[in-house]
Amino acid sequence: MQYMILVYEPEEAYATADGQAKLTDIVARHMALAAELQAQGIQKDGGGLQGTETATTVVTLNGQQTLHDGPFAETREHLGGYYLIDVPNLDDALAIAKRVPVIDGGKVEVRPLIVH
Amino acid sequence: MRRFGQAIAAARPRVVAALAGRLRDLDLAEDAFADASAAALVAWPNQAPRDPAAWLWRAALRRALDAKRRAAVRDRAVLDEPEPLPTPEEVLMAAHQPIPDDRLKLIFVCCHPALAPDSRAALTLKLVCGLSTDRLARAFFIGEPAMLQRITRAKRKIAGAGVPFEVPARAAWPERLEAVLSTLEIAYAQAYEDAALAVGDTAPFATEVLRLSGLLAELVPDEPEVLGLAALVRFAEARRPARLDDLGAMVPPDRQDTALWRRDLIAEAAGLLDRAAAQGNSGPRQILATIHATHCARVETGAATDWASIAALYDVLAILRPHAATAVNRAVAIGEVRGAAAGLADLSRIDGVQGWLPYQAALAALSAKAGRRADARAAYAAALALQPAPAERLYLEARRRALEAD
Numbered sequence: 001m002q003y004m005i006l007v008y009e010p011e012e013a014y015a016t017a018d019g020q021a022k023l024t025d026i027v028a029r030h031m032a033l034a035a036e037l038q039a040q041g042i043q044k045d046g047g048g049l050q051g052t053e054t055a056t057t058v059v060t061l062n063g064q065q066t067l068h069d070g071p072f073a074e075t076r077e078h079l080g081g082y083y084l085i086d087v088p089n090l091d092d093a094l095a096i097a098k099r100v101p102v103i104d105g106g107k108v109e110v111r112p113l114i115v116h
Numbered sequence: 117m118r119r120f121g122q123a124i125a126a127a128r129p130r131v132v133a134a135l136a137g138r139l140r141d142l143d144l145a146e147d148a149f150a151d152a153s154a155a156a157l158v159a160w161p162n163q164a165p166r167d168p169a170a171w172l173w174r175a176a177l178r179r180a181l182d183a184k185r186r187a188a189v190r191d192r193a194v195l196d197e198p199e200p201l202p203t204p205e206e207v208l209m210a211a212h213q214p215i216p217d218d219r220l221k222l223i224f225v226c227c228h229p230a231l232a233p234d235s236r237a238a239l240t241l242k243l244v245c246g247l248s249t250d251r252l253a254r255a256f257f258i259g260e261p262a263m264l265q266r267i268t269r270a271k272r273k274i275a276g277a278g279v280p281f282e283v284p285a286r287a288a289w290p291e292r293l294e295a296v297l298s299t300l301e302i303a304y305a306q307a308y309e310d311a312a313l314a315v316g317d318t319a320p321f322a323t324e325v326l327r328l329s330g331l332l333a334e335l336v337p338d339e340p341e342v343l344g345l346a347a348l349v350r351f352a353e354a355r356r357p358a359r360l361d362d363l364g365a366m367v368p369p370d371r372q373d374t375a376l377w378r379r380d381l382i383a384e385a386a387g388l389l390d391r392a393a394a395q396g397n398s399g400p401r402q403i404l405a406t407i408h409a410t411h412c413a414r415v416e417t418g419a420a421t422d423w424a425s426i427a428a429l430y431d432v433l434a435i436l437r438p439h440a441a442t443a444v445n446r447a448v449a450i451g452e453v454r455g456a457a458a459g460l461a462d463l464s465r466i467d468g469v470q471g472w473l474p475y476q477a478a479l480a481a482l483s484a485k486a487g488r489r490a491d492a493r494a495a496y497a498a499a500l501a502l503q504p505a506p507a508e509r510l511y512l513e514a515r516r517r518a519l520e521a522d
Contacts, residue, residue, distance in 0.1 A: 001278045088278075088280070089278045089279065089280035089282075090228075090277045090278045091280050091285075091288065094230065095287075095288070110277075112276060112278055
């Protein structure tokens with residue numbers, strides 16, 4: 001079964017004095033986890049996203065499409081990256097989700113893909 | 117009919133669990149069991165078969181596999197790759213397999229931590245114990261449509277998110293078992309609240325939680341907290357016949373007539389608690405059970421409640437489970453041991469509990485005992501404004517009248 005692991009972190013989490021060091025550490029841990037999951041054939045896809053200041057949202061309403069600067073929802077946490085994995089069941093997916101590195105206050109959402 | 121009802125209810129956890137394991141579909145398992153139960157009432161003319169569970173398992177499995185066949189035939193036009201149909205031979209073969217014991221798997225699925233705690237409790241009581249949606253709605257104080265939606269949503273998540281029908285791996289065991297235990301605690305708290313309402317059919321709900329906690333202790337005999345929880349439920353249930361007076365008002369444990377307590381349940385609970393203690397590794401449910409045991413000791417000693425021991429046990433519990441409820445109960449015990457002023461002093465140190473009924477009730481009782489009538493009057497008014505269940509309302513009103521009469 002395929003699961004999308006969505007990684008959310010507080011926008012300002014890395015805006016501290018040691019923010020860059022924290023970021024470097026967490027990125028390194030992502031790379032290590034991704035390499036391990038790929039070697040096991042579990043990870044199908046994944047990646048990190050650039051900051052929300054680079055986001056553009058296309059809104060479709062009443063048949064009209066308009067562009068907005070920024071992410072679709074103005075929340076404290078933003079989507080920072082994702083893993084697409086293929087494992088037998090939710091327990092296996094949750095076990096991997098718990099290993100995804102996040103800064104304190106980070107949240108990892110696990111969503112199964114629609115089975116066709 | 118009633119005799120059959122009991123045989124069917126007793127067989128239910130094993131049969132529904134086996135069906136869920138075989139069919140991997142909770143709705144289908146429930147429906148098949150309901151169909152087989154209806155068939156049983158017709159097919160068992162005078163007495164239940166020697167092994168009702170085996171009979172129900174065969175009948176339900178045959179029906180479920182037939183239903184799957186029909187559904188697969190019906191959906192064949194739209195499905196890209198229909199699942200292989202069970203052949204009539206397979207149906208016959210399956211029906212003669214001995215009934216597997218998947219009860220623990222079913223409990224772990226219903227209590228999966230990926231489900232909301234209230235949903236876990238409702239789902240477990242519905243699937244394992246067979247309580248109706250209507251009964252659960254009343255016990256959880258929500259409307260029947262809301263309860264139905266809660267259960268439907270939980271089942272959909274189990275199926276959609278790929279919750280496995282397995283006993284969890286050793287590494288996940290502590291987290292998963294904790295989810296099961298907290299679910300049973302929620303269920304029992306509901307049963308207890310429910311009883312405070314004093315509406316005719318409350319006992320069956322508590323009886324089912326009693327049965328469920330006993331089943332878990334049978335399936336997982338080597339986890340002290342599981343035994344502690346089973347003991348806790350039994351100690352509390354043993355006092356049920358004495359919990360209300362003739363007018364329907366609540367009676368606190370230290371004033372209950374011990375002659376009404378169920379000695380059989382107290383003995384059973386004490387046995388479970390001894391077994392838990394023998395395994396070492398104490399946890400909050402064992403401490404709570406020991407507090408109940410201390411209350412229940414009056415049945416043997418005939419003496420007054422040993423509040424000093426209870427206060428000491430709450431000290432331990434405050435470390436293991438630092439909740440406001442623990443602190444309030446501890447203050448009540450301190451009030452009995454060292455006097456009302458000491459109890460009030462402890463109570464005043466608890467934050468954020470002003471709008472909580474047990475706090476106001478404790479504040480009222482301790483203030484009255486300390487002779488602070490104005491404080492007591494205010495706290496009784498605050499407690500009664502928090503809409504206590506009828507039995508507790510009657511009790512609080514009586515205490516308030518006693519205060520004015522002094």
